[in-house]
Amino acid sequence: MQTFQQDCVELALRRFRRGEVGRRELLAGLVALGAVAPGGAAMAQAERQIVMVNWGGLANQGFGDFYGKPFMAENPGVRVVQDSTGPATGRIRSMVESGRVTWDVCDSSATGANLLGKLDLATRMDYSIINRNDVIGPGFALEYGVAPYSFSSVLVYDSAKFPNGGPTNWTDFWDLRKFPGTRLLRRDATCVLEAALMSMGKPPYPVDIRTGIRRVMELRRNLVFWTNGSESEQLMRTGEAVMGQIWHTRASVLHKESNGRFKFIWNQGVLQPGIQVVPKGNPAGEIVQKFLASMLAKPEPQVGLLGLLGNGPTNPKAAAMVPAELRQYNPTDPENEKQQIVLDGAFWGENYQQANQDFLDAVTG
Amino acid sequence: MSMSGSAAAPALSAATPAPSLPRFRNAGWWGLILPAFLLMTVFYLAPILQVLLISFTEPRPGLDNYERLFTSMGVQNVIETTLRICIITTAVSLALGYALSYVVALASPRAQRWWLLAVLVPLWISVLVRSFAWVTLLRRQGLVNEGLMGLGVIDEPLRLVWNEFGIVVGMVHYMVPYAVLPILASMREIDPRLLAAARGLGASRFTAFRRVFLPLSAPGLVAAGVLVFIFSLGFYITPAILGGGKTLMAAEWIKLQILDLIRWGLGTMLATVLVVAILVTLAIFSRVVNLKRLFGGGA
Numbered sequence: 001m002q003t004f005q006q007d008c009v010e011l012a013l014r015r016f017r018r019g020e021v022g023r024r025e026l027l028a029g030l031v032a033l034g035a036v037a038p039g040g041a042a043m044a045q046a047e048r049q050i051v052m053v054n055w056g057g058l059a060n061q062g063f064g065d066f067y068g069k070p071f072m073a074e075n076p077g078v079r080v081v082q083d084s085t086g087p088a089t090g091r092i093r094s095m096v097e098s099g100r101v102t103w104d105v106c107d108s109s110a111t112g113a114n115l116l117g118k119l120d121l122a123t124r125m126d127y128s129i130i131n132r133n134d135v136i137g138p139g140f141a142l143e144y145g146v147a148p149y150s151f152s153s154v155l156v157y158d159s160a161k162f163p164n165g166g167p168t169n170w171t172d173f174w175d176l177r178k179f180p181g182t183r184l185l186r187r188d189a190t191c192v193l194e195a196a197l198m199s200m201g202k203p204p205y206p207v208d209i210r211t212g213i214r215r216v217m218e219l220r221r222n223l224v225f226w227t228n229g230s231e232s233e234q235l236m237r238t239g240e241a242v243m244g245q246i247w248h249t250r251a252s253v254l255h256k257e258s259n260g261r262f263k264f265i266w267n268q269g270v271l272q273p274g275i276q277v278v279p280k281g282n283p284a285g286e287i288v289q290k291f292l293a294s295m296l297a298k299p300e301p302q303v304g305l306l307g308l309l310g311n312g313p314t315n316p317k318a319a320a321m322v323p324a325e326l327r328q329y330n331p332t333d334p335e336n337e338k339q340q341i342v343l344d345g346a347f348w349g350e351n352y353q354q355a356n357q358d359f360l361d362a363v364t365g
Numbered sequence: 366m367s368m369s370g371s372a373a374a375p376a377l378s379a380a381t382p383a384p385s386l387p388r389f390r391n392a393g394w395w396g397l398i399l400p401a402f403l404l405m406t407v408f409y410l411a412p413i414l415q416v417l418l419i420s421f422t423e424p425r426p427g428l429d430n431y432e433r434l435f436t437s438m439g440v441q442n443v444i445e446t447t448l449r450i451c452i453i454t455t456a457v458s459l460a461l462g463y464a465l466s467y468v469v470a471l472a473s474p475r476a477q478r479w480w481l482l483a484v485l486v487p488l489w490i491s492v493l494v495r496s497f498a499w500v501t502l503l504r505r506q507g508l509v510n511e512g513l514m515g516l517g518v519i520d521e522p523l524r525l526v527w528n529e530f531g532i533v534v535g536m537v538h539y540m541v542p543y544a545v546l547p548i549l550a551s552m553r554e555i556d557p558r559l560l561a562a563a564r565g566l567g568a569s570r571f572t573a574f575r576r577v578f579l580p581l582s583a584p585g586l587v588a589a590g591v592l593v594f595i596f597s598l599g600f601y602i603t604p605a606i607l608g609g610g611k612t613l614m615a616a617e618w619i620k621l622q623i624l625d626l627i628r629w630g631l632g633t634m635l636a637t638v639l640v641v642a643i644l645v646t647l648a649i650f651s652r653v654v655n656l657k658r659l660f661g662g663g664a
Contacts, residue, residue, distance in 0.1 A: 360621065
C-alpha cells in the first residue's frame with residue numbers, strides 16, 4: 001500500500017517535470033517533507049551519518065549533488081544520506097529484529113509510530129530536545145514520532161454529476177438515493193471507519209469497528225477502492241467514481257486542473273500527522289532528535305511545502321505566513337482545521353491490526 | 366566415422382579400468398553439481414525455510430496460525446477466492462490455448478513462425494503495462510464501453526473492471542502463451558498420417574479429432590494446465606490493479622500481513638500453504654505427465 005509521503009514525492013516530481021515549480025522549490029518541499037535533509041547547525045558536533053528513509057526513489061536523484069554536498073560542506077563531520085527503500089512498518093520490524101539497523105529517520109504514520117512503539121521497535125522522542133510547542137496540537141508530537149507536516153482525508157466529488165448541489169458531509173456520501181453513483185474509498189480501515197461513523201451521526205472515537213464496517217458494506221455494490229494516491233486521482237478524473245474520500249493533496253490537484261469541477265470539502269475531513277519515527281537502535285543515535293527538532297521548529301520550509309504540494313504545516317507560526325491564494329488548500333489553516341477531526345493515533349496504534357484485518361475481510365469477502 | 370571410430374575404440378577401452386566404472390563416473394557428475402546445490406541450499410532454501418518457520422513460532426510456538434485455516438472466515442475467503450480465480454483462469458486459458466495451438470500446428474511452416482511470434486510477443490511486455498492497458502480498455506469511459514454505447518448496443522456502461530471479471534481477463538491474457546507452448550509441443554509430435562488414416566478408415570472429421578488427435582495431445586494439455594494453474598496461484602499485480610481493491614488473492618494478502626499489519630505468523634502461514642499446495646500439485650501430476658515437458662526439457 002502506498003503511503004501518503006510516497007505520494008507527495010510523486011506529486012512534487014510531476015509538478016517539477018511540468019515546469020510548475022523550480023528546482024529550488026522542489027528541494028525546499030522535499031526538505032519539509034523529510035525526503036531531503038535540511039542543512040543546519042543543529043547537528044554539527046557529532047561525527048555521524050544520518051540515514052533518512054523516504055518513499056520516493058526518484059527524489060534521491062539530484063539532491064546528492066545539489067543538496068548533500070553543500071550540506072556536508074557546512075557541517076563537517078556529519079553526513080545526511082537518503083534511502084528510498086520505503087520504510088514500511090514490516091521492513092522496520094525486520095531491520096530492528098535482525099539487529100542490524102541502518103535507518104535513522106523513517107517516514108511513517110501515527111498508526112505506525114504507535115504500533116512500532118507498542119512492539120518496542122521505535123525510539124522514544126526526547127522532549128527535552130524537541131519542543132512540543134513547535135506543533136499545533138498534541139497529535140503531532142507523539143511518544144514515538146513527530147510530524148513536520150500534516151495531511152487530511154477529505155470528501156471530494158464531481159460537481160458536474162450533481163447540478164443541484166453536491167454532498168456536504170459523510171451522511172450525504174452514504175445517501176445513494178440523493179447522490180447516486182460509485183464511491184471511492186481507500187482500502188484501509190483508518191479514516192474510512194471514522195467517515196462511516198460520522199455519516200450515522202455517531203462520534204468517530206473510540207471507533208466502533210463493527211458498526212463502521214457494517215456501514216461501509218451498505219455501499220459495497222457502489223464501491224471502488226484505491227491503494228495509492230495517483231490511482232485515487234485517476235479514478236475520480238476518469239469518472240469511475242462520482243465522489244470519494246481521498247488525500248487532500250490529490251483533491252487539490254483535481255480541483256485546480258478541472259477549474260473547480262472537482263470540489264472537495266474540509267467538513268468532517270480526517271486530519272493526520274505526517275509522523276517520522278526512529279527505529280530502535282538507530283546507528284546515528286541521539287543526534288536524530290536534534291534533527292527532528294529542527295524540522296519542527298522551522299515554519300518557512302513547511303510553508304514552502306504547502307506551496308509545492310499542499311501538505312499542511314504543523315508549526316503554529318506557519319499558518320499566518322501562508323499566501324492568501326493557498327489558504328483554501330491548507331489543512332491546518334485555522335478556518336479549515338476547525339471543520340476537521342484529528343486522527344486518534346493512539347486508538348489506531350492499539351487496534352489497527354485487528355480492525356484493518358476485519359475491514360479487509362469484509363470488503364474483499 | 367566408421368573407419369577412424371573403430372580404430373580408436375580398442376585403445377580407449379584398454380586405457381580405462383573396466384569394473385565399478387559407472388558408479389564412479391556418476392559420483393563425479395554429482396560432484397560437479399555440488400557447488401550449485403550448496404549455493405541453492407545456503408542462499409535460497411535455508412532462508413526460505415527460516416521465513417516459513419515463523420508460521421510455527423509467531424505469535425507463540427504452536428499451530429495457532431494453521432488453526433486459522435479452519436476457523437477464520439477471512440483466511441478461508443482468500444483461499445477460496447484464489448482457487449476460484451485460478452481454476453477459471455486455467456480453464457479459459459486452456460480452451461483458448463488449445464484452439465490457438467490447433468490452428469498453429471496445422472498451419473504451414475512459414476505461417477507457424479509468424480503465429481509463434483504473435484504468441485510470444487505479449488510475454489515480453491511488462492505485466493504492469495498490460496494491466497493498465499486493460500484498465501484503459503475496460504473502464505467506464507474505456508474503449509469497449511464507449512464503443513458499445515456509440516453503437517447503441519448498451520445504454521449504461523458495463524462493469525468490466527474492478528471485479529473478478531476484470532482480473533480473469535488480465536490473467537488469461539498473461540497465461541495464454543504459457544498454455545500454448547506445451548500444448549503446441551505435444552501437437553507437433555502427432556503424426557499427421559494418423560489423422561489421414563483415421564479418415565481413410567471412415568471416421569468423420571470430428572471423430573478423428575476426438576478419438577485420435579485429442580488423446581494424443583492430452584499430455585500437453587495436462588502439462589499446460591499444471592503450469593498455468595501454478596503460475597496463477599502467485600499472481601499479485603494483475604488482481605491488485607484490475608480488482609478495484611475488492612478481491613484479495615493469496616499473494617497480496619501475504620504482502621499485507623507482512624508489510625502493513627506486521628502479523629508475520631499469519632503471512633508466512635499462507636505462504637507455507639501456497640508452497641505446499643504447489644509441491645503437492647507437482648507431485649500428483651508428475652505421475653500423470655512428463656514434467657520435463659513443463660520446464661522446457663524437450664519432448
